[in-house]
Amino acid sequence: MIPKISFQDVSRSFELAGQKSFLALDKLSLDIEDGEFVTVVGPSGCGKSTAMNIAAGLITPSSGSVLVDGAEVTGPGPERGVIFQQYALFPWLTVRQNVEFGLQITGMPRAKRREIADRFIQLVGLGDFANSLPKTLSGGMKQRCAIARAYAVNPKILLMDEPFGALDALTRVQLQDQLLQTWSQERRTVMFITHDVDEAVYLASRVIVMASRPGRLHRIIPVDLPYPRTEEMRLSPEFAALRNEVWRSVYHPAEH
Numbered sequence: 352m353i354p355k356i357s358f359q360d361v362s363r364s365f366e367l368a369g370q371k372s373f374l375a376l377d378k379l380s381l382d383i384e385d386g387e388f389v390t391v392v393g394p395s396g397c398g399k400s401t402a403m404n405i406a407a408g409l410i411t412p413s414s415g416s417v418l419v420d421g422a423e424v425t426g427p428g429p430e431r432g433v434i435f436q437q438y439a440l441f442p443w444l445t446v447r448q449n450v451e452f453g454l455q456i457t458g459m460p461r462a463k464r465r466e467i468a469d470r471f472i473q474l475v476g477l478g479d480f481a482n483s484l485p486k487t488l489s490g491g492m493k494q495r496c497a498i499a500r501a502y503a504v505n506p507k508i509l510l511m512d513e514p515f516g517a518l519d520a521l522t523r524v525q526l527q528d529q530l531l532q533t534w535s536q537e538r539r540t541v542m543f544i545t546h547d548v549d550e551a552v553y554l555a556s557r558v559i560v561m562a563s564r565p566g567r568l569h570r571i572i573p574v575d576l577p578y579p580r581t582e583e584m585r586l587s588p589e590f591a592a593l594r595n596e597v598w599r600s601v602y603h604p605a606e607h
């Protein structure tokens with residue numbers, strides 16, 4: 352089976368003015384299977400976003416390559432949806448128009464667009480706000496809108512860079528469950544960066560732990576908890592053990 356996403360010896364350095372070049376990512380090799388949900392954790396500056404942006408086709412590697420379905424990534428593509436922490440919604444468009452936007456550029460007829468947009472707006476719990484402008488929404492609602500917009504174009508891969516980072520704890524947990532629910536229905540491949548160790552364990556079938564200086568793969572920790580994930584699981588000793596393991600390898604990489 353060809354992996355859905357394959358990082359092959361991917362390195363990236365940045366030229367800093369007046370200094371020698373800085374190695375942000377050092378020979379990352381990692382395969383992500385079709386339909387898999389992986390989370391990526393690691394200290395600030397260890398190259399998580401750099402790796403994801405290379406997979407998204409937003410920046411190029413200095414050496415190595417990322418393959419999607421066996422083909423080298425050379426730029427962004429509709430099969431890869433990207434969701435950032437601060438997702439820029441168009442402020443002059445309503446929730447529905449924002450969600451429809453990605454479909455419009457594919458040339459889809461209006462009625463079909465609206466049907467799909469409304470389905471995803473319902474799914475993320477914004478049914479009552481379809482005609483609202485972003486400025487009238489809370490941060491969590493804006494992010495739900497951004498997620499609906501990314502889902503609506505039906506990308507086979509979701510690249511999510513701390514998408515819930517700015518949200519309160521309760522909204523965050525709700526969006527985690529919503530994300531897992533849609534993932535189990537539609538089986539996209541998800542690569543999800545987070546600073547939250549609980550979130551990393553709760554969502555993933557494997558947690559990718561990176562280390563810094565230079566940014567690199569440190570460990571891969573499998574999460575042997577069945578899906579669907581539940582609140583009971585979140586509070587279980589197995590979950591606590593996994594969380595501790597991930598925590599130690601992020602914060603004490605020399606020993607773990």
Ligand SMILES: Nc1ncnc2c1ncn2[C@@H]1O[C@H](COP(=O)(O)OP(=O)(O)OP(=O)(O)O)[C@@H](O)[C@H]1O
Pocket residue numbers: 365366375393394395396397398399400401402566
């Ligand atoms: N465009 C750039 N120019 C110069 N240096 C950069 C650039 N982008 C990233 N870097 C550097 O590369 C390193 C890795 O950055 P990256 O954003 O990938 O880390 P990260 O693990 O996602 O960090 P965080 O968890 O803080 O978001 C950092 O030291 C950063 O300063």
